[in-house]
Amino acid sequence: MADADEPVPPGTKRVIADAVRSALAAHGYADLTTSKVAAECPKSEAFLFYHYDTKDELVAAFLESSTGWIEGELAGVEADSATAELLAVCDRLVPDPDDPEGAGVAIAIMELLSHAPYNDTLREPLRTHQVHVHDTVAGIVREGIAAGEFREVDPDATAAFVIAAAEGSTGSGLALDRPEAVAHVRERLRDYVSSRVVADGARPG
């Protein structure tokens, strides 16, 4: 049984979150079990149960640990301008059909989102994750405007639209194995940023 008084050590949390990620990518959420998470984990199922009572608590721990993924993705990007940074974020937000684990995670997150209205354990971590992605994208848009690189667009509206387009490719493209739809979204999203967000005269990075 999980001991709520004892915080999970960060290293352990990381190992468990990675196992949940792999298990979600392989099986989706409906068929996820703690034993499937344990199968992806160097720790035993008993160890998982020691820290987390239920499958949903494991998933919530994964979502909490994934809040910083967008920063992690961007850390490797040579972004010397807000334009380059926003284009890089767009490329990262559109899932890559040739990366089975990434595609599986995107489809599983879509599944988790569909449970948000009915599931109290998942709703808040999902909301935190989504609001964090939103704020990160809106922040880049604000920087671009301040730097004179971007038009005077509404940062929140632009972020909401960019994220919806990118994430929307998961259902209509990825889940139905229509990689051409994903490629189209990726290309049109870059065009959108270059033509409707970047100011005339500023060069796309």
Added chain:
Amino acid sequence: MADADEPVPPGTKRVIADAVRSALAAHGYADLTTSKVAAECPKSEAFLFYHYDTKDELVAAFLESSTGWIEGELAGVEADSATAELLAVCDRLVPDPDDPEGAGVAIAIMELLSHAPYNDTLREPLRTHQVHVHDTVAGIVREGIAAGEFREVDPDATAAFVIAAAEGSTGSGLALDRPEAVAHVRERLRDYVSSRVVADGARPG
């Protein structure tokens, strides 16, 4: 037990599809049962089982019956130009947070899409539905180009992008109760169509 040799009469199919729609909107897919479908239906659960063996066959019947929804939605639209028609489709594709049944259906379809990679019964009807929506939007774009109303955009890329943006608002907006995100997507999508699809000089309808 369902009798595969006996086709389901169209009127019966319609009644059952409507019941599946209401049950999906209220409960989502994971918690859907044939008795929940029967509760939304003037017919008994035994009647449902006479025609359909499983919950997934009921859902597949709903998806098959919903292929024409976009035409139904457009039938009431006074669209005297490809521009007006495309803007009306965009408005219809972005789910309305103030319509609980429509919002519930959009979230349930997102959930069904997340099962597509794992579920053979659902995959093909979902694909047919999604390809039909794609072809309808791409067809409107082709008409607009032929009529000189639209730029020489790629109809398939434009359709994929518009559909992804609209459907993407379901996860990040609707499921997490962030109606402002949905409103942003709706407004930016109209702006996209008006500025990147409609030709300079052609008036948005």
